[in-house]
Amino acid sequence: MRILIAEDERVTARRLERMVGEILGDEAESIAVKESLSDAEEYLFEKPIDLLLLDLNLHGEDGYDLLKLAAAGSFQTIVVSANADRAVEAFQYGVLDFVPKPFDLDRLARALERANAKGQSQAPAKYLSVRKHGKVELIPMEKVLYLQGAGDYVEIHLEDGRMELHSKTLETLGALLPAHFERIHKSYIADMRAMRGIVLQGAGKYAMDLGKGRQVPLSRVKYKELKERA
Amino acid sequence: MDGPIHSPTRSAAVPVPKPRKGDSRPPRPFSHGILPGLVLAFAVTVLAAPSAPVPAWEKIVPLSGVWKFRSGDSAAWAQPGYPDAGWDSASLMTFAHQELVSRRDFAWFRLQVDLPPGPGSGKSLAIGHLPYTPQEFYWDGVLIGRNGTLGASREEERMGGNLLEEIPSRLTGPGPHLLAIRLSAHNPIVYPFPAGIILGEPAAIELHLMREVMVMTFLAGIFMFGSLYRFLNYRSSGYGRNSFYFSVFVLACASYILLQYLIFVLTLSDSAQFAARLALGVSWYFMVSMIPDFYIFAETFPYRWVGKAQLIAGVFFAAPMTMVFTGILPYHYANRVETANQVFTYCSICISIWVIAWAVWRRQTGSRPALMGILSLLLGVFITYTFDVSWGWAAGVAAHIVFLASAQSLQTAERLRNHRESEIRSARLEIELLKKNIQPHFLLNSLNSIIAWLEEEPKTAVHLVNALADELEILLKVSAEKTIRVDEEIRLCQTHLQVMGLRQDKRYRLDSHGIRGEEHLPPLVLHTLVENGLTHGYAGKSEGVFVLKREDIPGGIRFSLFNDGVPKERRDWKGEKKGEGTGLRYVRSRLEEAFPGRWSLDSRAIADGWQVLLDVRH
Numbered sequence: 040m041r042i043l044i045a046e047d048e049r050v051t052a053r054r055l056e057r058m059v060g061e062i063l064g065d066e067a068e069s070i071a072v073k074e075s076l077s078d079a080e081e082y083l084f085e086k087p088i089d090l091l092l093l094d095l096n097l098h099g100e101d102g103y104d105l106l107k108l109a110a111a112g113s114f115q116t117i118v119v120s121a122n123a124d125r126a127v128e129a130f131q132y133g134v135l136d137f138v139p140k141p142f143d144l145d146r147l148a149r150a151l152e153r154a155n156a157k158g159q160s161q162a163p164a165k166y167l168s169v170r171k172h173g174k175v176e177l178i179p180m181e182k183v184l185y186l187q188g189a190g191d192y193v194e195i196h197l198e199d200g201r202m203e204l205h206s207k208t209l210e211t212l213g214a215l216l217p218a219h220f221e222r223i224h225k226s227y228i229a230d231m232r233a234m235r236g237i238v239l240q241g242a243g244k245y246a247m248d249l250g251k252g253r254q255v256p257l258s259r260v261k262y263k264e265l266k267e268r269a
Numbered sequence: 270m271d272g273p274i275h276s277p278t279r280s281a282a283v284p285v286p287k288p289r290k291g292d293s294r295p296p297r298p299f300s301h302g303i304l305p306g307l308v309l310a311f312a313v314t315v316l317a318a319p320s321a322p323v324p325a326w327e328k329i330v331p332l333s334g335v336w337k338f339r340s341g342d343s344a345a346w347a348q349p350g351y352p353d354a355g356w357d358s359a360s361l362m363t364f365a366h367q368e369l370v371s372r373r374d375f376a377w378f379r380l381q382v383d384l385p386p387g388p389g390s391g392k393s394l395a396i397g398h399l400p401y402t403p404q405e406f407y408w409d410g411v412l413i414g415r416n417g418t419l420g421a422s423r424e425e426e427r428m429g430g431n432l433l434e435e436i437p438s439r440l441t442g443p444g445p446h447l448l449a450i451r452l453s454a455h456n457p458i459v460y461p462f463p464a465g466i467i468l469g470e471p472a473a474i475e476l477h478l479m480r481e482v483m484v485m486t487f488l489a490g491i492f493m494f495g496s497l498y499r500f501l502n503y504r505s506s507g508y509g510r511n512s513f514y515f516s517v518f519v520l521a522c523a524s525y526i527l528l529q530y531l532i533f534v535l536t537l538s539d540s541a542q543f544a545a546r547l548a549l550g551v552s553w554y555f556m557v558s559m560i561p562d563f564y565i566f567a568e569t570f571p572y573r574w575v576g577k578a579q580l581i582a583g584v585f586f587a588a589p590m591t592m593v594f595t596g597i598l599p600y601h602y603a604n605r606v607e608t609a610n611q612v613f614t615y616c617s618i619c620i621s622i623w624v625i626a627w628a629v630w631r632r633q634t635g636s637r638p639a640l641m642g643i644l645s646l647l648l649g650v651f652i653t654y655t656f657d658v659s660w661g662w663a664a665g666v667a668a669h670i671v672f673l674a675s676a677q678s679l680q681t682a683e684r685l686r687n688h689r690e691s692e693i694r695s696a697r698l699e700i701e702l703l704k705k706n707i708q709p710h711f712l713l714n715s716l717n718s719i720i721a722w723l724e725e726e727p728k729t730a731v732h733l734v735n736a737l738a739d740e741l742e743i744l745l746k747v748s749a750e751k752t753i754r755v756d757e758e759i760r761l762c763q764t765h766l767q768v769m770g771l772r773q774d775k776r777y778r779l780d781s782h783g784i785r786g787e788e789h790l791p792p793l794v795l796h797t798l799v800e801n802g803l804t805h806g807y808a809g810k811s812e813g814v815f816v817l818k819r820e821d822i823p824g825g826i827r828f829s830l831f832n833d834g835v836p837k838e839r840r841d842w843k844g845e846k847k848g849e850g851t852g853l854r855y856v857r858s859r860l861e862e863a864f865p866g867r868w869s870l871d872s873r874a875i876a877d878g879w880q881v882l883l884d885v886r887h
Contacts, residue, residue, distance in 0.1 A: 047808065048714070049774035054721040075808030121713035141717035 040155065041088040044072045045079040045105075046119070048094075051140075055092060055119065055147075062148045066155065076105055088114045090154050095120035095129065106132050107175045110168035113191070113206040115214070117150050132177075133164035133215045157210055163217035167195060169203045178203060180217060185229035185255050196253075198233075223247055224258045237262065329397075329469035329477055332380055332448065335359065342375035342451070347407035349447035353379050375419065378450040382468065386443035393438040395471040396448065397478065399533050402456075403427060406434045407449040413437070423455040430536035432478055435471055456539075456596070485530045488667070492523030495674065502681070514564035515677060521555035522666055528552060543595055550591025556666075557614055558583020561673055562621040562639050565680065566628045575620060586613040611654055618647050634683045635676030642672025695862060699748055701855055718772040733771040740764040744793075752789040752863050755828075759784065759817065761792075762799045766815070769803055776812045777803070783819040788826060790885075791859035797852045798830050798872075798881050806834025806879065825867070825886035833878040860885075 042059055046052040052072045059070055073079040091109055095118050109116045110133040118129050123139035130137065136150040166177040187194040188209030195203045205212055213228055223229050235248040237257065245257040337356040345351055396406055403417035403426055414434025420426035499516035528549040537545060563576050589606045592598040621643045628636035649665015715737050722730035743761045747753045759781050766777035799815055807813050815832045860868045864885050872881040
């Protein structure tokens with residue numbers, strides 16, 4: 040796992056670095072530390088990472104601007120901050136975990152475990168943050184109908200028929216979604232509340248009807264599971 | 270009860286001459302006050318105009334006809350039949366010819382009075398008068414009363430305190446009678462003429478005099494109370510200094526009214542008389558040269574020299590007046606001095622109108638009642654000076670004071686409201702201060718750093734704990750203060766830099782130059798500026814230097830705070846860009862609270878760093 044630590048207090052950054060190394064051991068491919076927002080951005084631009092450990096109060100800049108930016112990235116974000124009162128808000132933008140300062144080894148280990156084992160976020164995101172024309176845009180979760188994985192990125196299909204692209208993988212994005220979003224196919228995640236019915240397409244193929252003539256592929260395993268649930 | 274008197278002012282015996290303009294001017298110092306002003310005003314307003322005929326029986330009649338007078342002394346001049354056609358004429362009611370009588374002489378005044386027939390005739394009557402000079406009263410040649418002791422020299426003369434001389438009923442039959450007054454006037458501070466003479470039933474005159482006492486004490490009492498009330502307001506906090514000025518002004522009015530009365534009614538020793546007249550002059554000075562209207566709006570009025578100029582100019586007018594009052598200047602200067610004072614009074618009023626007009630234009634609280642007040646005064650003064658109606662002036666002053674009090678109440682209400690609001694603001698700022706610095710994330714971050722140091726280097730952890738304790742200690746100590754000494758603030762900044770340095774593993778320091786220590790600033794102003802400097806521009810650096818300098822600038826002090834952190838992007842502080850950050854907003858509201866309107870703050874990037882200039886004017 041490639042990790043970036045964005046932290047302006049050097050002694051804390053060193054401690055984080057030490058602990059992450061200790062927890063992940065060989066799994067930590069690389070650990071980088073950046074002291075400022077612009078340094079971190081520069082780094083992200085050059086090197087792909089899997090996990091960002093972010094101090095929310097970075098040099099007085101509004102941490103949330105960075106948070107939105109981070110959430111739109113391909114990597115997962117774990118916030119490590121003393122502003123515990125703003126954890127709820129942080130989760131809404133789509134972070135995997137929020138580790139309040141001061142922290143200990145166990146708490147950090149749990150957070151890293153969640154990132155490593157593709158665990159579900161502690162609280163679901165309320166928005167999906169996407170980069171569009173160089174700017175970050177927030178899509179409210181209620182507008183999302185289904186997601187389609189396309190290799191390194193995800194197509195987000197909205198209720199109104201529009202489509203947005205997200206640079207996370209279907210896996211990492213899935214970890215942030217509310218419970219009513221379910222993996223229905225290797226490449227699809229759909230809002231189960233929008234399901235109108237199941238379409239048998241023959242030859243052992245199934246599709247889920249999401250209304251307005253929109254049908255998305257449904258895996259055989261999921262079809263069976265849904266039948267049992269019913 | 271029937272009034273016995275008919276005063277045939279149009280009869281040949283008491284002819285009414287057309288008063289000459291110059292003659293009819295009263296000696297203002299005493300006539301636009303209360304005595305004899307109010308005394309006569311009372312008679313005039315209650316009864317009739319001085320020279321108008323009195324067609325029916327009246328209880329009190331002012332003997333306002335044209336008197337005959339002559340310097341010198343002779344027992345024969347008391348007799349009704351004495352031919353006085355060759356004597357000079359004077360109208361006492363209008364106070365003409367104040368200097369009729371040579372100071373070295375005795376003088377006689379004679380007036381023929383026609384008592385009409387009717388149910389009142391034959392009853393006992395009385396002459397009411399003011400004890401200006403030692404006087405003897407003769408009715409149809411009979412001595413009916415003596416006030417004080419007449420004398421051939423200043424030493425022999427004694428003032429009396431009588432206000433009333435009775436005429437026996439046997440002498441009050443219908444027809445013509447002669448009133449003759451013999452007086453001596455060697456004392457330079459008394460008027461060498463009899464004034465304010467009225468005729469009527471003794472009981473009615475007594476009642477009339479009592480009424481005067483009542484009116485006088487009533488007015489003076491109201492003013493005194495108003496003055497005291499304003500003064501106490503001023504002494505208690507929350508009321509402005511204009512309460513004090515107003516208190517002085519009203520006190521001056523009250524003592525002017527009271528002294529005028531006391532000087533004539535009480536029999537005072539010469540030194541007491543002199544002291545009272547001196548006090549009268551001083552009261553007069555404050556009355557004409559202090560424009561309370563100016564002081565009411567002085568806080569915002571741009572031309573502050575006006576008040577001082579007025580006070581200084583007032584000396585030049587009030588001093589000669591006081592000298593006339595006290596007899597230092599001969600009495601015949603009174604008219605000239607008085608004319609100058611009239612001009613000055615008008616100037617004073619004009620300046621007040623200017624100040625108030627400005628206040629009305631600026632929509633200042635209380636400016637409208639103040640305008641009403643000054644216009645009332647102008648009207649009153651105009652009436653007095655132009656038509657010789659003495660009560661006009663007193664009424665104008667009273668109306669002026671009432672309107673001013675109303676204007677001031679409005680201002681006081683506003684002041685109290687502002688005061689309450691600023692108290693609330695102070696409390697809010699204090700909370701903001703504590704929240705900003707003892708807020709959880711500051712402590713939690715610090716604790717986090719302490720843990721990190723404990724694992725890495727326990728000794729440094731101890732330093733950090735100590736520095737943090739120092740900072741919190743100073744914070745709690747200064748949080749409730751409105752301003753603190755700058756050296757204490759510097760110590761606070763230094764402990765903060767130490768804490769932040771240990772947290773970030775960097776070295777920060779604050780140097781100060783020219784600080785004397787006794788300068789005061791609101792708490793955490795420099796601290797907040799240092800904090801802002803810290804959050805920008807030290808990424809990737811291991812050291813930071815802050816420099817605080819104090820310089821004297823014309824009319825105040827300048828604090829300049831420089832730090833060598835260069836923000837990566839050359840832009841204004843985020844706070845400024847987004848309107849205003851909480852840090853700077855805190856600084857601005859604190860400065861405004863401590864130095865209302867007397868400070869300025871400028872922050873900008875300069876070569877190699879950032880500079881903040883904070884100017885505080887005295």
